Amino acid sequence: MPSDMSAPERRERAVRAAVEQGVVGPGTPLAGxxxxxxxxxxxxxxxxxxDEVTPPGTPVLHAFAVKATPLVPVLRLLYAHGGxxxxxxxxxxxxxxxxxxxxxxxxVLDSPAKTGAELREALALGVAVNADNLQELTRIxxxxxxxxxxxxxxxxxxxxLRVNPQIGGGSIGALSTATATSKFGVALxxxxxxxxxxxxxxxxxxxxxLHTHSxxxxxxxxxxxxxxxxxxxxxxxxxxxxxxxxxxxVDIGGxxxxxxxxxxxxxxxxxxxxxxxxxxxxxxxxxxxxxTEFGRSLLAKHGTVLARVEYAKTSGGRPIAVTHAxxxxxxxxxxxxxxWPLRIAAYDAEGRPKPGPTVAQDVAGPACFAGDLLAENRxxxxxxxxxxxxxxxxxxxxxxxxxxxxxxxxAGIHGFTATAGGxxxxxxxxxxxxxxxxxxxxxxxxxxxxxx
Ligand SMILES: *Cc1c(COP(=O)(O)O)cnc(C)c1O
Numbered sequence: 001m002p003s004d005m006s007a008p009e010r011r012e013r014a015v016r017a018a019v020e021q022g023v024v025g026p027g028t029p030l031a032g033x034x035x036x037x038x039x040x041x042x043x044x045x046x047x048x049x050x051d052e053v054t055p056p057g058t059p060v061l062h063a064f065a066v067k068a069t070p071l072v073p074v075l076r077l078l079y080a081h082g083g084x085x086x087x088x089x090x091x092x093x094x095x096x097x098x099x100x101x102x103x104x105x106x107x108v109l110d111s112p113a114k115t116g117a118e119l120r121e122a123l124a125l126g127v128a129v130n131a132d133n134l135q136e137l138t139r140i141x142x143x144x145x146x147x148x149x150x151x152x153x154x155x156x157x158x159x160x161l162r163v164n165p166q167i168g169g170g171s172i173g174a175l176s177t178a179t180a181t182s183k184f185g186v187a188l189x190x191x192x193x194x195x196x197x198x199x200x201x202x203x204x205x206x207x208x209x210l211h212t213h214s215x216x217x218x219x220x221x222x223x224x225x226x227x228x229x230x231x232x233x234x235x236x237x238x239x240x241x242x243x244x245x246x247x248x249x250v251d252i253g254g255x256x257x258x259x260x261x262x263x264x265x266x267x268x269x270x271x272x273x274x275x276x277x278x279x280x281x282x283x284x285x286x287x288x289x290x291x292t293e294f295g296r297s298l299l300a301k302h303g304t305v306l307a308r309v310e311y312a313k314t315s316g317g318r319p320i321a322v323t324h325a326x327x328x329x330x331x332x333x334x335x336x337x338x339x340w341p342l343r344i345a346a347y348d349a350e351g352r353p354k355p356g357p358t359v360a361q362d363v364a365g366p367a368c369f370a371g372d373l374l375a376e377n378r379x380x381x382x383x384x385x386x387x388x389x390x391x392x393x394x395x396x397x398x399x400x401x402x403x404x405x406x407x408x409x410x411a412g413i414h415g416f417t418a419t420a421g422g423x424x425x426x427x428x429x430x431x432x433x434x435x436x437x438x439x440x441x442x443x444x445x446x447x448x449x450x451x452x
Contacts, residue, residue, distance in 0.1 A: 067397070108130065134196065165227045229280045
């Protein structure tokens, strides 16, 4: 689907068409829109960036971090058109990847809390597993032995170990996974840890991968590169100790930060890949296979939440637009607005951009607590009743990371393409029904507490 329209232009057209075609309206005051053209372009850019810095034939698996946008049609689009597999971190995410047709060989299971049953399933399927810690490796040992008791038993899945290079955190503590005391991976700089990791590899000749992921959003590229470099150095050390190329693949995780302040789309995958090439050339010279696990950077910019302004009021002199987009679609923004500011664009009741002048106003959500604000004192063209607020860059960790406060239903999500011929929408996920909300709230068990 070639399109020479810019991303903001496609978005403008999609908003207008969503109103015209009834994707949003008085009866459906909230919807998520996903720009299919943009998603495909990001997938292509990711592949091109690593192709540019590795010799032809280097095995590179890009595995989309499913938690960023856990939607089966999105996983399928990335897989079918972008050749992008899936990084899953829970049994539910694994089920989504399988429903999307992602082959086990293109799937990677991470997670700090895998149960024995989850590990057994992943190994039986042939899904790559990155163990988080040495206790988990012991569990994998037992599964490998029980599946094939021969002395040289080895799992059909590639198995790796996640290490925490303890290089420090970025600007968002909750998303920094390479701090001294992070809960993820084996903390490499702790006393004796490095030796223990090398020994763990030597004891398990079938363990061929090494994994690190230093954090998500808020990490400078230089810090991400330092984390990858630490993993590479460890892989070299293990291989030297083993006297062979035991570790054949390094999984460098995801974490490319997204610019939530503009439409520039920087830093790019090419920026990151070139920086890796400059600072960790040995990792990219073709001796190692690579796995990447990007999430936010593939999807965030391609999502827009469109919310109708139900009421417009003033309080203490401040204009407030009461919309249907709040904590349920942008939980982090509502609870940690300093770390997660989102751009908001104002449209009129026909879906046309509202002209200025701007007025400082609050853009509020529907939830019943005072802090449910997507923007506070934000200069925007004055939003009025029946207008629409578009919450930009919400394609990852927002519209699909639903928060069930007030039993607010999950919004419908629609993919779109915008071309000179018009805008076409396709349902990715219908809005949640009240029956579904009742069912997940124990509706089938209404009398459960009466018999005591
Ligand atoms: C969340 C996560 C990712 C994806 O991070 P992004 O910032 O969305 O790219 C990748 N790998 C692991 C292990 C993760 O936990």
